[in-house]
Amino acid sequence: CDNKEIQRDTCVNQDIIDKLQELKDLHQAKPTDDDHWRVFSYSKCIRALKNHPKRIESIAEARAIRGVGEKTAAKIMEIIETGNLRRIGYETTDDIKATRVFQGIYGVGQSTAYQWYAAGCRTLEDIVNGKGGVKSTPAQEIGIRFYDDINDRMPREEAKEIFDLIKPIALNIDPKLFVEIMGSYRRGKKDCGDIDIMITRPTGDGRTHEGVLSRLLQNLHTAGIITEDLAVPEDSDDLEAIYRGLCRVPHRDGSKRRRIDFLTVPWRSRGAALLYYTGDDIFNRAIRMKASVLGYSLNQKGLFAGVVRDPRDRRVKLNTGTLLASETEEEIFKILNVPWQEPHERVR
Numbered sequence: 001c002d003n004k005e006i007q008r009d010t011c012v013n014q015d016i017i018d019k020l021q022e023l024k025d026l027h028q029a030k031p032t033d034d035d036h037w038r039v040f041s042y043s044k045c046i047r048a049l050k051n052h053p054k055r056i057e058s059i060a061e062a063r064a065i066r067g068v069g070e071k072t073a074a075k076i077m078e079i080i081e082t083g084n085l086r087r088i089g090y091e092t093t094d095d096i097k098a099t100r101v102f103q104g105i106y107g108v109g110q111s112t113a114y115q116w117y118a119a120g121c122r123t124l125e126d127i128v129n130g131k132g133g134v135k136s137t138p139a140q141e142i143g144i145r146f147y148d149d150i151n152d153r154m155p156r157e158e159a160k161e162i163f164d165l166i167k168p169i170a171l172n173i174d175p176k177l178f179v180e181i182m183g184s185y186r187r188g189k190k191d192c193g194d195i196d197i198m199i200t201r202p203t204g205d206g207r208t209h210e211g212v213l214s215r216l217l218q219n220l221h222t223a224g225i226i227t228e229d230l231a232v233p234e235d236s237d238d239l240e241a242i243y244r245g246l247c248r249v250p251h252r253d254g255s256k257r258r259r260i261d262f263l264t265v266p267w268r269s270r271g272a273a274l275l276y277y278t279g280d281d282i283f284n285r286a287i288r289m290k291a292s293v294l295g296y297s298l299n300q301k302g303l304f305a306g307v308v309r310d311p312r313d314r315r316v317k318l319n320t321g322t323l324l325a326s327e328t329e330e331e332i333f334k335i336l337n338v339p340w341q342e343p344h345e346r347v348r
């Protein structure tokens with residue numbers, strides 16, 4: 001604040017600035033271009049108010065400040081007259097809360113949540129009833145039906161119990177399969193948001209795990225372990241596929257639905273896949289960054305050299321580069337010159 005002669009600690013208009021800052025923060029948390037624009041105009045307005053040397057007393061005075069438009073001037077008057085803004089109460093209780101609930105539905109992100117809100121939906125029931133003409137996908141409907149279960153984390157013991165049921169069923173299809181549990185479980189966490197399982201198979205005898213996933217999923221449905229599908233790969237028989245669904249401990253009253261992911265990878269990329277899907281996400285970001293500093297590129301398929309990226313958009317790769325390592329985590333750590341870290345150490 002620049003008008004220090006008037007008041008030592010804060011601006012004369014500090015209460016107004018605080019409320020406008022709250023509004024700015026609300027829009028900052030939202031997705032539309034309109035919101036981004038408002039964040040920009042609130043910033044401008046806040047800056048102008050900080051430089052304004054006297055307490056604002058009328059709407060005309062507010063309006064006269066450069067950077068304060070008609071609507072903001074009206075808000076400023078409301079703050080002066082009532083010491084508050086109805087709009088802030090309205091947005092925090094209604095808009096933010098409803099979209100937070102919606103984003104707890106499997107498969108719903110910020111943009112869908114706000115579309116539903118804009119269509120007039122406020123509760124999960126509104127979504128189910130298709131209020132305002134909104135439509136949810138079959139996976140989202142499952143996400144609503146088992147909302148509480150899915151948003152609950154399971155104890156590590158339960159993840160182990162379910163994995164211990166699944167592994168023999170997989171090995172019964174092919175005893176040479178490599179079946180490993182990754183994610184938070186492998187990091188040793190006490191509770192898990194889901195169960196992440198990798199499947200692959202050594203190719204020494206000329207065979208692969210091709211066709212295993214679709215058979216396994218079928219068997220797990222029959223055994224009552226997998227209960228609902230959320231995302232089934234187009235070709236489950238591919239060497240590389242991701243399945244997402246719900247599972248439970250079968251034949252136990254009250255056992256909850258739990259999220260489960262299956263991932264199949266070619267035998268040679270098992271190390272890179274293990275590294276990626278063990279996480280955590282922050283550790284992954286750090287090790288990818290390290291690779292990139294060395295001029296390499298790391299992803300769930302391997303560590304690559306000589307990858308050329310589009311200068312206009314660094315996310316776009318113009319070639320695949322040369323594979324340096326992908327079979328074991330150890331090789332990848334070694335080439336990157338990162339000291340070996342046990343899974344439980346790979347946390348933010």
Ligand code: DCP
Pocket residue numbers: 182183184185191192193194195196276277278279280281284
């Ligand atoms: N992963 C990632 N970046 C993402 C999503 C996932 O790097 N945006 C990687 C790191 C994660 C792993 O995949 O550890 C598994 O993803 P999960 O979402 O299952 O996360 P976790 O298993 O780590 O945690 P949770 O217990 O919540 O499932």
Ligand code: MG
Pocket residue numbers: 183184185192193194195196
């Ligand atoms: Mg997980």
Ligand code: MN
Pocket residue numbers: 183194195196261
């Ligand atoms: Mn997962």
